Amino acid sequence: MIFKIAFKNIWRNKLRSWTVIMAISLGIFGGLAVISTATGLSDMRQNNAIRTYVSHIQVHDSTYLKYSGLNDVITQEKAILSFVKKHPNTEGVSTRLRIESFIQTAGGTSGVILNGINPEDEKQVTNIAEKLQQGNFLETYKRKPPILISKKLATKLNAKIKTTIQCSFTDANGLPATGVFKVVDIFSTSNSMYDEVNAFVRLEDLQAISSIYGSHEIAITIKDEEQVESFREELIAHFPEQHIASWRGIAPELGYADKMMDLVMSIFLVIIMLALAFGIVNTMLMAVLERKKELGMLISVGMNKRKVFWMIVWESIFLSLIAGPLGIIASYLAIQFFGTYGIDLSFAADGLRSVGLESVIFPTLNTNYYILISILVVSTSILSCIYPALKALKLNPAETLRTA
Amino acid sequence: MIQANNIHKTYNDGKVQVHALRGIDVEIKEGEFTAIVGPSGSGKTTLLNIIGGLDAPTLGEVHIGDTNIAQLSENELIDFRLNHIGFVFQSYNLIPVLTAKENVEFLMLLQKRDEAERNERTTKLLKAVGLEDQINKKPNEMSGGQQQRVAVARALASKPDFVLADEPTANLDSKSTANLLDIMLRLNDEENITFVFSTHDQRVIDRAKRVITVEDGKILSDETK
Numbered sequence: 253m254i255f256k257i258a259f260k261n262i263w264r265n266k267l268r269s270w271t272v273i274m275a276i277s278l279g280i281f282g283g284l285a286v287i288s289t290a291t292g293l294s295d296m297r298q299n300n301a302i303r304t305y306v307s308h309i310q311v312h313d314s315t316y317l318k319y320s321g322l323n324d325v326i327t328q329e330k331a332i333l334s335f336v337k338k339h340p341n342t343e344g345v346s347t348r349l350r351i352e353s354f355i356q357t358a359g360g361t362s363g364v365i366l367n368g369i370n371p372e373d374e375k376q377v378t379n380i381a382e383k384l385q386q387g388n389f390l391e392t393y394k395r396k397p398p399i400l401i402s403k404k405l406a407t408k409l410n411a412k413i414k415t416t417i418q419c420s421f422t423d424a425n426g427l428p429a430t431g432v433f434k435v436v437d438i439f440s441t442s443n444s445m446y447d448e449v450n451a452f453v454r455l456e457d458l459q460a461i462s463s464i465y466g467s468h469e470i471a472i473t474i475k476d477e478e479q480v481e482s483f484r485e486e487l488i489a490h491f492p493e494q495h496i497a498s499w500r501g502i503a504p505e506l507g508y509a510d511k512m513m514d515l516v517m518s519i520f521l522v523i524i525m526l527a528l529a530f531g532i533v534n535t536m537l538m539a540v541l542e543r544k545k546e547l548g549m550l551i552s553v554g555m556n557k558r559k560v561f562w563m564i565v566w567e568s569i570f571l572s573l574i575a576g577p578l579g580i581i582a583s584y585l586a587i588q589f590f591g592t593y594g595i596d597l598s599f600a601a602d603g604l605r606s607v608g609l610e611s612v613i614f615p616t617l618n619t620n621y622y623i624l625i626s627i628l629v630v631s632t633s634i635l636s637c638i639y640p641a642l643k644a645l646k647l648n649p650a651e652t653l654r655t656a
Numbered sequence: 657m658i659q660a661n662n663i664h665k666t667y668n669d670g671k672v673q674v675h676a677l678r679g680i681d682v683e684i685k686e687g688e689f690t691a692i693v694g695p696s697g698s699g700k701t702t703l704l705n706i707i708g709g710l711d712a713p714t715l716g717e718v719h720i721g722d723t724n725i726a727q728l729s730e731n732e733l734i735d736f737r738l739n740h741i742g743f744v745f746q747s748y749n750l751i752p753v754l755t756a757k758e759n760v761e762f763l764m765l766l767q768k769r770d771e772a773e774r775n776e777r778t779t780k781l782l783k784a785v786g787l788e789d790q791i792n793k794k795p796n797e798m799s800g801g802q803q804q805r806v807a808v809a810r811a812l813a814s815k816p817d818f819v820l821a822d823e824p825t826a827n828l829d830s831k832s833t834a835n836l837l838d839i840m841l842r843l844n845d846e847e848n849i850t851f852v853f854s855t856h857d858q859r860v861i862d863r864a865k866r867v868i869t870v871e872d873g874k875i876l877s878d879e880t881k
């Protein structure tokens with residue numbers, strides 16, 4: 253009966269109830285929209301980093317990481333490659349020979365890491381191939397061995413496509429070595445620091461010049477991102493002598509961004525809940541004051557205060573039970589839709605690219621957030637109707653009935 | 657039986673003290689049909705509120721049956737009202753979102769009576785007040801007279817010892833007033849229901865069996881016809 257009266261009471265002032273319901277659901281919608289867009293952005297940043305230069309897992313020789321010795325190639329390269337290639341969860345694997353080198357053109361000099369790669373393999377792991385001006389990923393060249401440099405480096409060296417570049421370093425035997433390459437294409441990723449110090453050449457060219465017939469780095473991407481850590485553990489178990497790291501270890505700053513996101517989301521949730529609380533307190537207070545006489549009559553004829561209290565509490569629970577699902581369903585639909593089709597922000601594309609983002613954002617939200625929001629909405633509405641409900645209990649029946 | 661002894665009530669209205677009741681002694685027995693009359697401001701509502709346990713006297717005691725109601729806690733007093741006293745007010749008697757039937761049933765639900773008893777009693781009471789064809793109407797779909805009749809039925813639903821009605825006919829036209837009085841008198845005659853009601857309407861006073869006149873918070877006269 254208390255339920256029934258409470259439920260019917262909500263509809264006595266339809267306009268007000270709907271206003272509150274809409275306000276609450278809009279609040280939930282707005283909050284979840286911001287959170288899911290921010291999550292989408294953060295995911296995109298993370299994915300961009302993984303796809304352009306971090307990859308999911310990297311393998312190095314343990315000593316190479318400490319001293320960057322040219323001779324510290326990965327000793328178990330063949331075994332690792334065959335293991336990884338056989339693994340059902342492997343998406344791509346690329347071996348790299350990395351040599352610090354001094355490079356110069358007629359127009360300038362710089363220090364750079366030459367990455368000797370196999371273009372076909374590298375394409376499976378990173379998307380540098382998609383970031384080229386002309387799409388020549390070291391595949392087409394004439395006599396001189398090809399090199400890819402970044403736009404940033406090109407500016408510094410005053411180089412263009414077809415510019416000849418000379419690279420000098422110390423080879424495996426401690427002797428000076430020099431290679432002459434021709435720029436065949438220019439890339440640019442979203443990470444300018446990375447761009448500045450990395451250049452790509454063909455693995456066999458670099459091996460020939462340096463006389464190092466091996467590689468320093470194996471980069472792996474896997475199909476199911478959730479299993480990065482278990483994949484890594486599997487690798488460690490098989491190849492305990494190698495240094496094997498996942499993207500979280502290689503680029504911890506990507507994880508810090510996640511922590512920041514959590515903070516931002518908590519702040520947003522607090523704001524949503526405060527708005528919700530304010531709405532409920534306001535509405536229920538009005539509902540109580542407006543119905544003073546009726547509440548006084550109910551207490552007079554024998555409805556005890558506990559029941560009066562629960563009647564008010566149920567009224568606000570009903571309000572939030574209508575508003576909560578409404579807001580959550582609307583958010584869910586919107587997030588599903590935009591998560592699939594993306595939010596096109598191409599009008600701001602330049603700005604976004606400069607901070608490592610693309611112009612189409614795909615919002616996404618963890619299911620836990622929906623559950624969290626539902627629990628928060630209901631508990632906030634219960635908490636915030638306590639004050640109005642206590643107000644109702646303080647009513648003196650004789651007084652309320654008297655005032656005409 | 658209601659016994660009120662030496663009832664004083666003083667309101668502190670800001671700086672001014674209002675002596676609404678100044679020493680009232682009254683005894684009301686089962687089966688009475690008593691009108692409390694007097695001009696506006698004489699203390700009728702205050703007296704009924706104190707007898708009904710809605711307000712506490714500044715001085716004096718009210719006994720209902722064997723109970724000194726001053727000794728009940730707030731919650732006990734609410735339960736006592738539920739089980740022993742029926743109330744009819746001048747207005748705002750009914751829960752607007754419920755039908756006539758549900759309004760009558762309401763107190764029995766609070767009393768946790770079973771469904772069969774509730775249904776039987778609701779039907780009987782609504783019939784007794786002549787509203788058997790209005791059971792599913794909401795208060796705002798009924799006339800003022802009909803609403804007061806539902807209120808009388810509601811007051812009786814909890815099987816109270818007596819019914820207190822503060823100016824129950826004040827908002828009614830003469831036809832509805834006569835009709836409500838007919839019903840109350842019949843219930844008094846046939847079912848021995850005790851009614852105590854306040855009024856300043858002469859036509860209502862004429863039909864009371866006992867008339868207590870108050871003025872300035874004192875009993876001026878007390879006549880039983």
Ligand SMILES: Nc1ncnc2c1ncn2[C@@H]1O[C@H](COP(=O)(O)OP(=O)(O)O)[C@@H](O)[C@H]1O
Pocket residue numbers: 654667668669674675676694695696697698699700701702703
């Ligand atoms: N809450 C209150 N505060 C101050 N004065 C009051 C209050 N309630 C009633 N009074 C005063 O007490 C007197 C009796 O009022 P009341 O019992 O309502 O009389 P009646 O019902 O006969 O019109 C009046 O003078 C009224 O103004």
Ligand SMILES: [Mg+2]
Pocket residue numbers: 700701702823
């Ligand atoms: Mg009065």
